[in-house]
Amino acid sequence: MNAPQTPHALHFMPSAGFRARAKDVVENPFLRQSFRGAMDFLMSKRAAQFPDPEELESLRRLGERIRQYNLAKLPDLLVQLESNLTRNGIQVHWAETPEEANAIILGICQKHSAKLMVKGKSMVSEEIELNHAAEAAGIGALESDMGEYIVQLAHEKPSHIIMPAIHKTKEQIAKLFHENVPGVDYTDNVDALIQIGRNVLRQKFLEADIGLSGVNFAVAETGTLCLVENEGNGRMCTTAPPVHIAITGIEKIVEKLEHVPPLLSLLTRSATGQNISTYFNMISSPRKPGEKDGPGEVHLVLLDNGRSQAYADEQLRKTLQCIRCGACMNHCPVYTRIGGHAYGTTYPGPIGKIISPHMLGLEATANMATASSLCGACGEVCPVKIPIPELLIRLREESFTAPHANPTMRGQGAGHNARISAIWRAWSAIYASPALYRAASWLASRFRWLTPRRQAGWTSVRTPLQPAPKRLRDLIKERP
Amino acid sequence: MSARDRILAKLKATAPESAGDLPDVGGWYADHRTQESTADKAKRFRHFIELAHAEVYSVSRGGWLQKLYEVLSAKQIDKLLVAPGTVHGARAQSDLPPLGIACPGYDTPIENWKPAMFNDTPAGFTAARGAIAETGTLILWPNADEPRLMSLVPPVHIVLLDAANIYNTFHEAMQTEGWQDGLPTNSLLISGPSKTADIQQTLAYGAHGPKELVVLMIEENV
Numbered sequence: 001m002n003a004p005q006t007p008h009a010l011h012f013m014p015s016a017g018f019r020a021r022a023k024d025v026v027e028n029p030f031l032r033q034s035f036r037g038a039m040d041f042l043m044s045k046r047a048a049q050f051p052d053p054e055e056l057e058s059l060r061r062l063g064e065r066i067r068q069y070n071l072a073k074l075p076d077l078l079v080q081l082e083s084n085l086t087r088n089g090i091q092v093h094w095a096e097t098p099e100e101a102n103a104i105i106l107g108i109c110q111k112h113s114a115k116l117m118v119k120g121k122s123m124v125s126e127e128i129e130l131n132h133a134a135e136a137a138g139i140g141a142l143e144s145d146m147g148e149y150i151v152q153l154a155h156e157k158p159s160h161i162i163m164p165a166i167h168k169t170k171e172q173i174a175k176l177f178h179e180n181v182p183g184v185d186y187t188d189n190v191d192a193l194i195q196i197g198r199n200v201l202r203q204k205f206l207e208a209d210i211g212l213s214g215v216n217f218a219v220a221e222t223g224t225l226c227l228v229e230n231e232g233n234g235r236m237c238t239t240a241p242p243v244h245i246a247i248t249g250i251e252k253i254v255e256k257l258e259h260v261p262p263l264l265s266l267l268t269r270s271a272t273g274q275n276i277s278t279y280f281n282m283i284s285s286p287r288k289p290g291e292k293d294g295p296g297e298v299h300l301v302l303l304d305n306g307r308s309q310a311y312a313d314e315q316l317r318k319t320l321q322c323i324r325c326g327a328c329m330n331h332c333p334v335y336t337r338i339g340g341h342a343y344g345t346t347y348p349g350p351i352g353k354i355i356s357p358h359m360l361g362l363e364a365t366a367n368m369a370t371a372s373s374l375c376g377a378c379g380e381v382c383p384v385k386i387p388i389p390e391l392l393i394r395l396r397e398e399s400f401t402a403p404h405a406n407p408t409m410r411g412q413g414a415g416h417n418a419r420i421s422a423i424w425r426a427w428s429a430i431y432a433s434p435a436l437y438r439a440a441s442w443l444a445s446r447f448r449w450l451t452p453r454r455q456a457g458w459t460s461v462r463t464p465l466q467p468a469p470k471r472l473r474d475l476i477k478e479r480p
Numbered sequence: 481m482s483a484r485d486r487i488l489a490k491l492k493a494t495a496p497e498s499a500g501d502l503p504d505v506g507g508w509y510a511d512h513r514t515q516e517s518t519a520d521k522a523k524r525f526r527h528f529i530e531l532a533h534a535e536v537y538s539v540s541r542g543g544w545l546q547k548l549y550e551v552l553s554a555k556q557i558d559k560l561l562v563a564p565g566t567v568h569g570a571r572a573q574s575d576l577p578p579l580g581i582a583c584p585g586y587d588t589p590i591e592n593w594k595p596a597m598f599n600d601t602p603a604g605f606t607a608a609r610g611a612i613a614e615t616g617t618l619i620l621w622p623n624a625d626e627p628r629l630m631s632l633v634p635p636v637h638i639v640l641l642d643a644a645n646i647y648n649t650f651h652e653a654m655q656t657e658g659w660q661d662g663l664p665t666n667s668l669l670i671s672g673p674s675k676t677a678d679i680q681q682t683l684a685y686g687a688h689g690p691k692e693l694v695v696l697m698i699e700e701n702v
Contacts, residue, residue, distance in 0.1 A: 011537075015520075033687070037681075038681055042681075048522070049667060055512055058512070059508070059512075060502060060510075062508050065506070066503045067497075069499050069500060069502065069503050070497045072499035072500070073495075073499045074491055075488050075491040075492045075495055089620070094484035095481065096483045096486060096487060098691060100656070133566075144688065145678070146678040147675045147676075147678035147686055150678065150679070163677070163678060163681070164678070166677055166681075168680075168681060169677075170680045170682070190679045191684050192683040194676060194684040194686070198688060199688075200668060201688060202549045202598060202599070202688070203598075205688075206594055206595065207612060230674070230687070231674055231675070231678075231688045231689065232674040232688035232689025233687070233688040235632050235668075235688075235689065236632065236689075239628045239629060239632065239666070240594075240633075250487065250491075255657055256505075257654055258505045258506070258541055258651060258654065258655065260650075261505070261509075261651040261654070262505060264650070275528065275616075276615035276650075276669065276671050278532070278670065278671050278673070278689075279669065279671075279689070280669035280672060281668055282664070282666065282667040283665070283666055284663040284665060284666070286665070286666075287665065288624075288665055289623040291624045292589045292621070293589070293590040293591055293627045293628050293629045294627075294628050294666060297575065302487075304483075304487045304490075308487060308491055308494075311490075311491055311494055311495075312493075312494035314496070336651070351572065353613065365627070
C-alpha cells in the first residue's frame with residue numbers, strides 16, 4: 001500500500017457539517033414527510049416483486065456469487081474488456097482520479113469543438129463533478145434524466161442515487177420550471193411538467209455534440225456496455241449525438257453475457273420494484289459503415305478513484321459487489337429521516353457510508369459510519385448480499401483507532417480522539433473485572449450527586465443519565 | 481507508468497488467488513423458470529407489456545397491415561416512418577400511401593434530416609427480433625436497414641412481433657441465439673412506452689422516448 005495521498009479538492013460538503021445538516025433535516029417536517037412517503041412507496045414496490053422468499057434468497061446468492069467471481073478476476077477482465085472494446089472500435093481510457101477522468105472527457109469534447117454535452121444519468125459523473133469541470137472549460141453539460149434535470153435547474157445535487165429529485169414536491173418543481181424555463185406558466189400537473197421537460201430536452205438531444213452516459217454492466221467477453229433506464233434519455237444520449245462517452249467505475253464488469261440477466265432482474269426489482277426497466281440498452285460498437293445513425297465515436301472511461309483501495313482488502317472488497325440499486329437507502333431508518341443531502345457525499349445512505357471513505361479518505365468521512373443503528377435492514381435487502389453492517393463496524397474501527405503504520409485505508413485514525421479512547425479503555429477494563437466493576441458501581445452510586453446536568457450529545461434531546469442511589473446488587477441483598 | 485498500468489498493478493497485487501468455478505446461471509434458471517407453450521408465452525408477454533401501458537393486438541400472418549392501418553387511423557396519424565429495406569417496411573410503404581398515410585423511408589443517414597426526425601415524425605414502424613414472456617419485453621436489433629432512432633424518437637412506436645419468437649426469459653433468449661458469439665452495434669430490450677416517476681413518484685408516460693408503444697403480435701390461431 002502506498003502512503004496515503006491527499007484527498008482531492010472537490011465540491012463535497014465538509015463531513016464536519018454532517019451532524020449539523022442531519023439535525024436540520026430531522027427538524028424539517030416537510031422533508032421528513034417527503035422521504036418517509038417515498039421510502040414507504042419504494043419498499044412496498046420492491047416487496048411486491050419478490051413474493052417468493054426462496055426465489056429471492058437463491059437469486060441473491062447467485063447475484064453475490066456472480067459479483068464475487070467477477071471481482072476475483074477483475075484485473076484480467078479489465079484487460080479482456082479493453083481488448084474486446086478496442087476490437088469493436090470503442091476507445092478505452094483509464095483514470096485513477098476524478099481530475100484525470102475530467103481531463104480525458106473534456107479533452108474529447110475539445111477535440112470535437114463541442115459546445116453542448118447532454119448527459120444520461122450517471123452517478124460516476126456526479127462523483128467526479130463533471131458538470132463543474134465542463135462549465136469551467138466553457139462546455140455546457142446538461143442533465144437529461146428528468147430527476148437530474150430538476151436537480152440541476154435548482155443548483156442542487158441528487159438526494160437519492162435512483163430518484164435524484166425525491167426531496168422535491170411537485171409544487172416546488174412547478175415553481176422551478178415556471179421561473180427557469182422561458183415561456184412556461186405555473187402548473188403542478190405532473191404530466192404537464194414532464195411534457196415541459198420533454199420539449200426542452202428534445203431540442204438539446206438534437207443539437208448536442210456529445211452524449212455522456214454511465215454504465216450498469218460492462219461485458220468483457222463481448223465488449224458490450226449495458227445501460228438500464230426508463231425514460232429513453234439514456235438511449236438518446238448514446239444514439240443521437242455524434243460522439244458518445246461512457247464512464248464507469250472499474251468494478252462494474254462481468255465476464256460472461258449470461259451474468260447479466262440475474263443481475264438485471266435483481267437490480268430493477270430491488271431499485272424501483274419493476275420486473276424490468278423500460279429500456280435495456282446494449283452498446284457494442286460505434287456506427288459501422290452503412291449504418292444510418294448512432295455515434296461515429298464511442299469512448300469508455302474506466303475510473304478507479306479509491307476502488308482499488310477497497311479491492312486490496314478481502315472484507316472491504318465486498319463493497320465493490322454493489323450494483324447501485326439503492327434498496328439499502330430505501331430501507332434505512334437513518335436515510336429515511338435525514339435524506340440524501342445531509343451526508344454531503346455523492347453516494348448517500350448505507351452504500352454511501354461504505355464506499356465514500358475509499359473515494360474521499362476517512363479524513364473527510366470519519367463520522368459517516370456512525371450514522372447507523374446497525375439494525376441490519378440494508379444487509380438484509382442488498383440484492384448481492386453485501387454485509388453492510390459488518391463493513392460499517394470495520395469502518396468505525398478504521399476511523400477511530402489510533403493511527404498506525406501501513407494503514408489499509410487513507411485517513412485511518414482520522415476520527416481518533418485520545419480522551420475518548422482512554423474513556424472507552426477504562427470502561428472496558430471496569431466491565432471486564434468483577435472486582436473493579438463492584439468498586440466502580442459503589443463509587444458511582446455514592447457520588448451520583450456529581451453527575452453533570454449536561455452530557456454531551458445525550459442531553460440535547462434526552463433527560464440526563466444519573467446512577468441509581470442503590471445498585472441492583474444492593475437491592476437484591478435487601479430483599480427479605 | 482500510465483494510469484492503466486498503475487490501476488492494473490494495484491489490482492493484480494491484491495487479487496485473490498482463485499475465483500472459483502463459474503457461477504451456475506443456467507442451473508438457476510433451470511430450477512426456477514418453467515418452459516411454456518407458445519400460446520402461454522404470448523399470453524404472459526401480453527399481460528406484462530400491457531401492465532407497462534403498451535397496446536397489443538393479435539394479428540394473423542396476412543392481416544397485420546390492415547391492423548396497422550386501423551391503429552394509425554384511430555390515432556389520426558397520417559405519416560409513418562418505415563424501413564424500406566425490410567419486408568414489412570416495404571409492404572407498408574407500398575400499401576399504406578394509397579390509404580392516405582404517407583410512409584417516408586429511413587434511407588439516408590440521420591445527419592441529412594435530423595430536425596425532421598425530431599420535429600416532424602409522428603410514428604415509427606419496426607419489427608422485433610423476438611420477445612421475453614417473463615417481463616413483457618421486446619427484443620430489437622436495429623441495423624443498417626432499420627436504424628436505432630426509429631424506435632426512439634417518434635412519439636408513437638409500432639412494432640411487428642412474431643409470437644413464435646417469444647422466449648421464456650432473457651437468459652433463454654441470449655443462450656438460444658448465441659448472443660455471446662457476437663452482438664450488433666446496438667441491441668435493445670424494450671418493455672413499454674418511455675416513462676418516469678421522478679416527480680413525487682407519480683408515473684408519467686412519454687418522458688423522452690415514445691409516448692405510446694403498439695405491438696402487432698402475429699399468432700397462428702388468429
